Amino acid sequence: MLLLLKPDGVYRVDPKTLSGTPVETPLDPLTPLTHVKDLPAGEQILDAKGAAQLRLEGAALVSGQLLGIAEATLELANAYAKERQQFNRPIGGFQALKHILADMFVRQEVCRAAAYAAGATLDAPDVASVERAVAAAKVTCSEAGLRNSRSCIQVHGGMGYTWEVPAHYYMKRTWVLSSVFGDEEEYALASADLIGAEA
Numbered sequence: 328m329l330l331l332l333k334p335d336g337v338y339r340v341d342p343k344t345l346s347g348t349p350v351e352t353p354l355d356p357l358t359p360l361t362h363v364k365d366l367p368a369g370e371q372i373l374d375a376k377g378a379a380q381l382r383l384e385g386a387a388l389v390s391g392q393l394l395g396i397a398e399a400t401l402e403l404a405n406a407y408a409k410e411r412q413q414f415n416r417p418i419g420g421f422q423a424l425k426h427i428l429a430d431m432f433v434r435q436e437v438c439r440a441a442a443y444a445a446g447a448t449l450d451a452p453d454v455a456s457v458e459r460a461v462a463a464a465k466v467t468c469s470e471a472g473l474r475n476s477r478s479c480i481q482v483h484g485g486m487g488y489t490w491e492v493p494a495h496y497y498m499k500r501t502w503v504l505s506s507v508f509g510d511e512e513e514y515a516l517a518s519a520d521l522i523g524a525e526a
Contacts, residue, residue: 328340328341328342329341329342329345330372330381331366331369332378332381332382332385333378334375334378335374335375335378336371336372336373336374336375336377336378337371337372337373337377337378337381338368338369338370338371338372339369339370339372340366340367340369340370344367345363345366345367346363347361347362347363347364348361348362349361349362350362354499354502354503355496355499355500355502355503356496356499357496357500358500358503382508382509383449383457383458383461384449385507385508386445386461386462386464386465386507386508386509386514387442387445387446387449387461387464387465389465389468389504389507389508390438390441390442390445390461390464390465390467390468390469391442391446391468392504393438393442393468393469393471393472393501393504393505394435394438394439394442394468394471394472396472396475396476396497396500396501396504397431397434397435397438397468397471397472397475398435399497400431400472400475400476400478400479400494400497401428401431401432401435401475401479403479403493403494403497404427404428404431404475404478404479404482404483404494405419405428407482407483407486408424408428408482418482424482427478427481427482428478428482430474430478431474431475431478431479434470434471434474434475435471435475437467437471438467438468438470438471438472441460441463441464441467441468442464442467442468444460444463444464445457445460445461445463445464445465447460448460448461449461456521456525458517458521459518459521459522461514462514462515462517462518462521463514463518465508465509465511465514466511466514466515466518469501469504469505469510469511470511472497472501472504472505473498473501473502473505475497476494476497476498476501477498479494479497479498480494480495480498
C-alpha cells in the first residue's frame with residue numbers, strides 16, 4: 328500500500344497501478360528510488376487533521392533514525408580512532424581527535440533527549456506541546472546526524488569517502504532523512520512560531 332500525505336488528507340494508492348523508472352544513482356545508495364510521472368488521486372482515508380498527526384509521528388520516527396545515525400557514526404569513528412596507528416600510537420590518543428569524539432558524544436546525547444521527549448510527548452500529549460517537541464527533535468537530530476556523519480568522515484580521513492568504509496553512507500542517509508516529513512528549516516521556523524505564540 329502507498330500512502331500519500333497531502334495537506335487536505337491521506338490518500339491510499341495501489342502501488343500495482345503505478346509505473347515508473349528506477350533512479351540509477353539515488354542520493355542514498357541504500358534507498359532505491361523510482362521516478363513516477365503521475366500519481367492517481369487515490370482514495371481518501373484520513374482528513375487534514377489525520378494527515379497532520381501522521382506527519383508529526385513520521386517526523387518523530389525519523390528523529391529516532393537520525394539518533395541512530397548519530398550513535399552509529401560515533402561508534403564507527405571511535406573504533407577507527409582506536410585501531411588506526413600514526414606515529415606508533417592510536418590516533419584516538421591525539422587531543423584533536425579526542426575533542427571531535429567528545430563533541431560527537433555530546434551531540435548524540437542532546438539528540439537522544441530530544442527524540443525521547445518527542446516520543447514521550449506523542450504518547451502523552453497533555454504533558455506538553457507535541458508540535459513543539461517534535462519540531463525540537465527534528466531540528467536537533469538532523470543537526471546531530473549531519474555533524475556526526477561529517478566528523479566520522481573527518482576521523483577516517485580519506486578512507487571516509489571510499490566504498491570500503493560506511494561513513495559516507497551515513498552522511499547520505501542523513502541528507503535524505505533530514506528532508507523527510509519536513510526539513511530542519513521548516514521545523515526551526517515552526518518552533519520559533521510556537522515559542523512566540525506562547526510568549
